[in-house]
Amino acid sequence: MDTGTPTTRDIVAKLWSLCHVLRDDGIGYNEYVTELTYLLFLKMLAETGGESRLPTAYRWNTLARREGLDQLDHYKRMLLDLGNPKVVSDGLVLAIFTDAQTRLTRPTNLKALTAAIDKLDWFSAREEGLGNLYEGLLEKNAAEKKSGAGQYFTPRPLIDCIVRLIKPKPGEVIQDPAAGTAGFLVAADQYVKAATDNLYKLTEAQAFFQRNAAYGGAELVTDTHRLCLMNLMLHGIEGGVIHVDSLSPDGEALGKADLILTNPPFGTKKGGGRPTRTDFSVTADTSNKQLAFVEHIVRALKPGGRAAVVLPDNVLFEDNTGRRLRTWLMDLCNLHTILRLPTGIFYAQGVKTNVLFFQRGKADKGNTKAVWVYDLRADMPAFGKTRPLTVSDFAAFQACYGDDPNGGAARQDLGETSRFRRFTREQVAARNDNLDIAWLRDTEAEAEEGLTEPEDIAAAIMGHLRAALEDIEVLSDELEGQDSNSVQVLEAAE
Missing domain, CATH: 1.20.1260.30 (N6 adenine-specific DNA methyltransferase, N-terminal domain)
Incomplete structure (x- = not known):
């Protein structure tokens, strides 16, 4: 882009x-x-x-x-x-x-x-x-840390990398249930237009579908929704993103998708509230928004549909609801690739993130046979204002990923000194389905010591504090849930 x-x-x-x-x-x-x-x-x-x-x-x-x-x-x-x-x-x-x-x-x-x-x-x-x-x-707005806009603005080099790997196609329904300013949808549209001579290779009906029905999603924040619609319109896409909460019953109205590309909001639902979706079963009792968004995405994919989702580390290792969700995800979907992203690429320096690539299975059992993990975090530069993320930073990962959007290309595990490794479903199960898998030395501490810009240092400190507060909120919610269950058991016994 x-x-x-x-x-x-x-x-x-x-x-x-x-x-x-x-x-x-x-x-x-x-x-x-x-x-x-x-x-x-x-x-x-x-x-x-x-x-x-x-x-x-x-x-x-x-x-x-x-x-x-x-x-x-x-x-x-x-x-x-x-x-x-x-x-x-x-x-x-x-x-x-x-x-x-x-x-x-x-x-x-x-x-x-x-x-x-x-x-x-x-x-x-x-x-x-x-x-x-x-x-x-x-x-420009997202790069200005004082605006706080980086929370919903996914770096363009990352978006472009994901879109190139996941390969959107004409005729597919493509969604983003947390659309932000529509970066993923715009990039997907540009990829399709580049492959179809700006839609001229399509029939009139196919071109109409691309302009008016191919792209959809939701954005909860009113002002961000305005920016989203404006961005879509200026790229030749009419509407498509509605102003609703995907974790409410309105999210069910988004319908099924062939492809979902998204960077859901981090943190817990305001006021510790739970999702209000009647179709949620795995995450119905948690206020952790990232976990709930994963359930939404899996349920919204058509059989054979694929997704690429940016998620924080806690989704990979959190116990209880988090573990149940990962087991459920690996049953229903082929979770074929995890990209461990470097720190500092979002406005909150301390937030550690990943991209999960998965495909919805035709059946609901045993779809994940192995998970490939690419570690782009260990021994990476200190990204920030003085060292922005670029397209070239993803070149080696793209080569390892291969040409198959669903991770089916020939791949090679080069061992413990390489960045790209394969873990069987049995190996993951032995870890209690903890997918926070790292084997290279993580030099984040040294990287943060190398920060020189006052804004980057302040952002790193704020990121760590924010991440710690979110962990405390999640733990508090889990404890409240356990207390509620204990009360219900005692009442039933009486």
């Missing part, structure tokens, strides 16, 4: 520089990107001939030509009305502007934004792809 051409980078830099103008209005980075999304949506519709989706009174020029308080008041009315189904019938417009509010209080700041947007090189932006421009903004 190329967001790095000189022209695109220049436009992104100009747009991003405006966020400093808005600090006097008390607007943070994340809020700025949301605010910018409202304005860019209007401008991009004007640039692409799509303004028929809007009421005449609320198109770009009617806003941009105004001055002072009149412009700010008009903008506030516009945001309210564009999210009102009595005023607007277009579903995408309504979704982007639902509950939209501006944080701008100074007319001069709104004028600075509209004037700067008008001055951008829109001809070049259209030529290079408006989606690339918007992706660049999202990436």
Whole structure:
């Protein structure tokens, strides 16, 4: 996914520089990107001939030509009305502007934004792809640690690596139940378009399916959902991602998928709440969101469907519900590959993550015969602001993975000194189905000692504290569950 051409980078830099103008209005980075999304949506519709989706009174020029308080008041009315189904019938417009509010209080700041947007090189932006421009903004926001956006922004080199290995195909239903800003869905779409000459090799019906029905998912956070829909639209994908909680009954409505690509949120459900899905059996009693998302993904895959999921270490080693889930997963699916990711690639430095690659079996028993583990964590550089993750960092893993998206290519275990090893289902069972398998020396401690940027050091400390708090929350939830069960047993005995 190329967001790095000189022209695109220049436009992104100009747009991003405006966020400093808005600090006097008390607007943070994340809020700025949301605010910018409202304005860019209007401008991009004007640039692409799509303004028929809007009421005449609320198109770009009617806003941009105004001055002072009149412009700010008009903008506030516009945001309210564009999210009102009595005023607007277009579903995408309504979704982007639902509950939209501006944080701008100074007319001069709104004028600075509209004037700067008008001055951008829109001809070049259209030529290079408006989606690339918007992706660049999202990436800039995620790289800014103060925004906290890195929590839901998966690094693009990692997304591209996963998509190349899992090989999305035309005609497949592709989902992300925790879509964030739609990075996985956009990358999958670009992979399919590259293989089909931008869909021109497909029939008209097939191309329509790709644009309107191939991609779906859910995003719970309202502002992130707006960014998601905007990103999809600018890449030629209409809607598809709904504003719901996948761990609620609404998640069942997503339907079945051929391919699921996702990076679910880390941590526990707010307030320690459990999933409310009636079809959940393995994770019904846990508030650990990652475990519950794994159950959702397995249940959402069609027989033979495949998935690649980014998950924290605790999913691999947690006992009780975690162990039951892993045993269930390896029965129903062929969990063929685990990629142990380096630390520091997400905004929370202390979070240790993995990618699990698996395929839903045709039967429900004994699908995993062996698990291949690639350790990209031990003896790796200290990733962070001074050493960002790149596509080349995954080259050796991709070579080991092979050409079969379901892990069926010829592979070789090179022994304890290599990064890629095979563990039979019996070996995993002997470990009580603990999949947190490491055999190389993990030099994370030394790597963190090598951090030099104050922001990276602070992020590492915060990451460790956050991970520790989440472990405590999970343990507390498990203990509460055990206490509840004990009370029920005593009541039954009485």
